[in-house]
Amino acid sequence: MIVVGGLKFGAIYSLAALGIVVIYKATRIVNFAHGAFVLAGAYATYGIVEALDVGYWPAYLLVPIATGLLAAAVEFGMLRPIRQADMFALITSTIFIGIGLSEVYRLVQNTEMLGVRNPLPGPPIFLGDVIITKEQVWVLVGAIISALIGVVVFGYAPIGRGLRAIAANARGAALCGYSSDGMNAMAWFLGGALAGLAGIFAAPSKGISPELAISMITAGFVAAVIGGIDSLRGALFGGLVLGLAETVAAAYVSSAMKNAVSFLLLFVVLLWRPEGLFPEAKIRDV
Amino acid sequence: MSNGRLRAITGVLAPSAVLLAVSVFGLLFDTYWQYVFAISISAAVIGSALAMLVGYARCITIATGAMLAIGAYGATIPIVHAGMPFLAAIIVAIILGACAGLVLAVPGVRFRSHNLAMITLVFQAVVIIVLRESKTLTGGAEGMHVPPPVILGFSFARDADFLLLCGAIYALAVLPMAVLLAGAFGKNLRALAFNENAARAFGIDVSQHLIAAFIFSSGLIAFAGAVSAPRFRIIDPDSYGIFTSIFTLAYPIIGGMGSIWGGLAGGGILRVVPELLRPLADYIELIFCALVVATLTFFPDGLASALWRRRRTRHRRIKPDTSLKPASVELAPIAELFAATEALGLAAAGRDGAEPILLTVEGVSKSYGALRAVDDVSLVVSAGALHGLMGPNGAGKTTLFNIVSGFVAADTGKVQMSGALLHDIPLEARIRLGMTRTFQHAAVFERLSCLDNVIIGLGRNSIAQGILRSFGQAYANAGSRSERRAAQAALVAVGLGTRVEDVAGALPLGDQRRLEIARAIVSRPRLMLLDEPVSGVSVEEARRLRELLLAINGQLGIAMVVIEHNIGFLSSLCRRISVMSQGRILAEGDAASIIADPRVRHAYFGEQEAAA
């Protein structure tokens, strides 16, 4: 039961981590605003499910598109002018854009926390001693399927190939006809969409508040780095590992350890295998 | 006191003077504003510490809140639980902060950019968790009451007293930071942030410098946390959370990344803006974020720097140092350099009648996976020689250079310089052997002045030297003056005498290449590696550079190994040329025999041996 609960959160973390990795692989930018995108997705879910009251299915379609567009807009409007600058400026910008977006949310919706209803309410399933709710299963399955779709798109579809070409050699790819600008926007769109999906799955169980942005960014990062920030499979794996580790630590050690565990895990991985558990080849040049 | 000395001392004392002046100025106001001024001065000091870490070294740190907490609790716990006097507790706080900086930096500096940010985030979170869980010691989440500071029986409970105490104590604390930032240590930090490879080639050990930067700035930040704690009356872990870390990051970004004033102004002003704009309390954070993003986009050096940069003059004439005797017109520049570096005690190359063989490369190979970049290469360079290295793209020339200069380790073979096996000597130490280099893409430190670029070329860049020289520069001691003279002479020697104070990044490419040469010769090395010194420059400029290199070689006895594609240039400069292709040495000899060599012609021009 603890395992299922842990895996469920793990799947959400995987989705968040996947979005971060997609953006990183394509544009080499580590997006500290990703948590804010997840929050945007969760909030949009609230809007569609509660405020407009049209049920969950439209949400699964519309929210990723909306957050994808938001992410692409951030890339286009705020990051493109400083694309030439160094990593420091880019990363710091994403940090503050993330906080800024959370602030905008707080100003727009000045309540403590918004709740959305359960997508699959109803009595839980009993498997012997273990109690699982339908919602847990749905989140677990749904998140993993979405993540796999993301992996497939980025890895094998023509769009994905273009993104990886740009990442490997921008000028070369441009000469082959890929538009760098277009591809960057596309990468952010994809990453944002994945964030939005994470938001939809996270909304019922985590609630919608600015704290969601912070918790998702830290969890997503830790998961991405554990798995290898350059690896999609790693993001998937890393998220599940993190979710399990957190829940197990909370159950058997103490609740404060829950937070500490994720950070300690990150620390250990960075020291022992900084490329992550699924490294992909990298070349340095002088 | 000479003009230069006065300028140096006032430059270093100015931040302290301003802090003291602000605290005295604050006495004119009521107690609320005195409180605000005290907070502002604290924030200014935090800003100056972050100027070192974030502005100069360009490290993203999200651990400032934790450092403040370590300082605040680190002083308050001994005071409350052990009755320690205030000043002693402050010292404890500084030490704890410095140790925390060390603990954070040692794993952190193995990474840069995002991984470093992650490590600092981990540190921040763990510190807060530990503080919150240690209820008996810290009061846990409910916080801890902080008594007013007591020094020698006098209690600084009144706002005015506390403001003056702040002014005095911070003026003292910011002095070493000002010295380090204005001096060689600060310049070296900026250099490694601008161009890490060039910095390392001239003796700047990146890890050591970053660790030192972390230690100094963390110590100062903890100090600020400890001194400001009594004002808040209650300290709790949540006051020092991640948001504090992120907002203090804004101090150097908005204030200015390139000087201590940026940090001071950024911290001092941004911290009190919420007090001034109380009606806008709801929107303050959003305004902050927008301001930071706008600054990063449009003013990457910070707002303050952008306002100052307009005043930078383009061309300034330097006054020649009258203690140097001018010789004949043409040879004068090199001779001046000769004399100036003599004053610094730098040994002249070739003068000590040492071994005729300077550099030996034996059987060196390097593979990247299946690609053999360098394949069993052997090479000998004599003292004072002019040796060219030629070959089509991808032949392995730059890799060979990287192996000799220490950027890359060879798989097999050995490299010896003056008898010493280079294998065991780290990259940063090679300058002490007398080896310098230039880079394929002009690797100048673009936001430092030309003079500062060349001073770094002197190679006196270990941590200890950097710190000592900074303190020496604070009062313009004899050593720092000699260094400046030597650097000036080197710039004159390469023809950049009019550009001494100009920012290196503003120079056209040809001048940047000259600057690299000046930087590489000022330490009077025995061997210089030049990687495509004339690529991208005009024919006329190439000719002038050739004259310069010949003069340097002739008068200073510096041996040179030059990579170039330009056969004409190479043949008119070098007495001996090696040709590489596909990782191997194809041929070696003087210019004429190389050009006639059929293997060379085949590799370069695709000529086939005509059937006899």
Place this chain on the structure above:
Amino acid sequence: MAEKHLFRRRTIIKGAAALTAVAIPGLRAQRALAQVAPGVTDSEVLIGALGQLTGPFAFIGAPGRDNMQLAVEKLNGAGGINGRKLRLLFEHASTPAESVAAAKKLVENDKVFVLVIASGSTGAAAAADYVRSAQIPTYNTVGATPIIREPFARNVFHGTIPPASVTGQAMIDIGFQAVPSATKIGVLAGTYAFPQSHLAEIKPRLEKRGGLEVVVEQFDAAASDFTAQLVSFARRRVQLVLILGSFTEAGFAIKQAPEKGLSDVHYVLDGSAVNNAIIPVIGAENTKNVWGYFNAPYFPTQDDLPIADYRRQLVEKLGTLPQGRPNIYDLIGYGSTYILAQVLKKAGRDLSWQRVIESWETLRDAKPSDMGGYDVIFPETVTPTDHQGNKKVASARIINGSWKVVGLAS
């Protein structure tokens, strides 16, 4: 070289300009008006207040400000106090640093006559520490932690919210109202300030009762997954769970409980979780056995007379209220202002800090209706040695999808 001179000169000029910009408001405040006492003129009394207007605890400060403003308007409309109108200055403050700054600004710069601390936790503690040295009469309306109340100060008075010892005991009493024969009790506590002070009161009291098995589990602030803690309770088969946390935390815990094997359990919630916003979080199917303590005689959404009239008045002023309002802090903000008005009136026309403190210390059963308001809070009684105005705690329960006060805790 000369550039550095230019830099420094310009910096000094800019610095002086910045300081002058700061100086003008500061110097202006120096010009004191002819005053009887600070904050008191012939025609008005200045009341200062501080609380969290933004951030995670905005649901405490924002209602405080809105309702104090409403009460002030109504009181002024009815003629004011002894011929003077009231004017309110409300400053935002959350961290200790901000709270001390806000308090100093109000007391030293704006020179208010009384100060109201409408925030809880560490910020309030810092402000309280400050006012103890500043000596201004101070009304702590919502702070419950001991660090705000100790050491005792003659100028600090406490209002609606009783100390954690009283409310902690109330939770235990309500628990036994709900499950009189309970023998296994779970306590779920947040690790931050307020729940911890409750835990410190509840644990020893439960142990003193004897014959009980008590399981204590903790969680981090804003936690949303309580699997581990709930599983632990389920394993020990607790019958009653006391939840010390906010409505979001309690809400998620109760919602997740059935799926972790915890069913047929009664819950007693902290007063700050007794809020209708918890109901969508719990899910309508889980509201059967949810109790809590409440610091006012009526829950804000009940239809009893004084509270319904009050609600109408609030909506008139603010328009549509956000989700979860009015909450307890609305009631406290409104009622406390009337109590304060009564204190000021009793002190007479000739106002001074000393008179106000004397008037306060002889307050007996003061109610908002004494000054023309609605009785939405318990009456307050103060003595020279006991500055806690209200000690009554009500018990509340979710009935038919909404909270209702069902009686007193003890």
